[in-house]
Amino acid sequence: MQEHLQSLLEARIDFEGQRLVGQIVQLSLVAITIISFLLGFALQSLRVTFVTFGLSTAVLAVVVLPPWPMYNRHPVQFLPPKENKVKEGSRDTLAVPS
Amino acid sequence: MHSLYSRFNNATAFLSSCLMALLAAIALSSFLFTADPKGDIAIGSIQVLPGNARRYANKRQEFAFVNFNVTADLTSLFNWNTKQLFLYVSAEYTNQQGVANEVVIWDQIVHREEDARISVAGRNKYHFRELSASFRDVSPAFYTLKYNVMPYVGVLTYGEAARTPNPVPFPEQQQLS
Numbered sequence: 059m060q061e062h063l064q065s066l067l068e069a070r071i072d073f074e075g076q077r078l079v080g081q082i083v084q085l086s087l088v089a090i091t092i093i094s095f096l097l098g099f100a101l102q103s104l105r106v107t108f109v110t111f112g113l114s115t116a117v118l119a120v121v122v123l124p125p126w127p128m129y130n131r132h133p134v135q136f137l138p139p140k141e142n143k144v145k146e147g148s149r150d151t152l153a154v155p156s
Numbered sequence: 157m158h159s160l161y162s163r164f165n166n167a168t169a170f171l172s173s174c175l176m177a178l179l180a181a182i183a184l185s186s187f188l189f190t191a192d193p194k195g196d197i198a199i200g201s202i203q204v205l206p207g208n209a210r211r212y213a214n215k216r217q218e219f220a221f222v223n224f225n226v227t228a229d230l231t232s233l234f235n236w237n238t239k240q241l242f243l244y245v246s247a248e249y250t251n252q253q254g255v256a257n258e259v260v261i262w263d264q265i266v267h268r269e270e271d272a273r274i275s276v277a278g279r280n281k282y283h284f285r286e287l288s289a290s291f292r293d294v295s296p297a298f299y300t301l302k303y304n305v306m307p308y309v310g311v312l313t314y315g316e317a318a319r320t321p322n323p324v325p326f327p328e329q330q331q332l333s
Binding site for chain 2: 067068069070071072073076079080083084087088090091094095098099101102103104107111115118119122123124125
């Protein structure tokens with residue numbers, strides 16, 4: 059139960075997902091800033107600027123923060139564990155002094 | 157970025173940078189608006205009357221009473237980054253010691269663009285006194301209407317909307333009957 063809750067709170071994504079999230083955050087925040095400035099300047103209203111900025115940032119948070127399946131499409135492939143690793147190691151340590 | 161907290165941290169760190177850039181851009185955009193409205197100020201009458209100084213009851217002092225008319229259309233000063241205007245009428249004169257004085261005798265705050273067409277027949281709101289207690293031998297005074305634009309984000313800017321074409325001399329002290 060606790061593990062389940064922890065993984066839910068951590069909301070892990072894979073490495074490709076991390077790269078994607080980073081790109082989305084940077085591009086869209088720059089775009090949001092520019093667009094909200096231009097929109098407010100065109101309409102001569104600071105309220106338009108900050109409402110646009112705030113709402114689109116909230117949308118961005120919904121897109122980026124939860125572990126959507128699109129961020130988990132490239133799970134890390136681990137190599138299969140070696141069965142005889144302990145035996146080989148012990149043989150090696152024996153082999154070195156001789 | 158792998159966990160929710162690191163994603164949140166990463167996004168909000170860049171968000172704060174973007175917000176700073178946005179605020180800086182808004183502050184700089186104020187310099188694109190270079191309105192310099194002009195109005196009129198006319199002095200109706202000036203009286204100089206004796207009175208008691210506020211702090212020392214037995215010290216005699218002269219008070220000037222200025223009636224003035226101010227008309228100006230300052231709506232062009234309102235842009236998207238203007239919070240309010242501070243208008244003030246000041247008297248500029250040189251006193252007996254040769255010190256240039258600027259005394260604010262009236263002011264008004266304009267919150268809205270609709271209220272920025274001002275037409276005021278007013279009298280000085282604040283005591284108009286000379287530091288030497290007398291307006292005798294004081295140079296004639298220019299009266300000016302000045303404004304201070306207060307933005308939501310950015311720097312305060314000052315300007316002068318009107319100035320009396322000629323300096324107005326102070327009259328002799330009147331005796332209270």
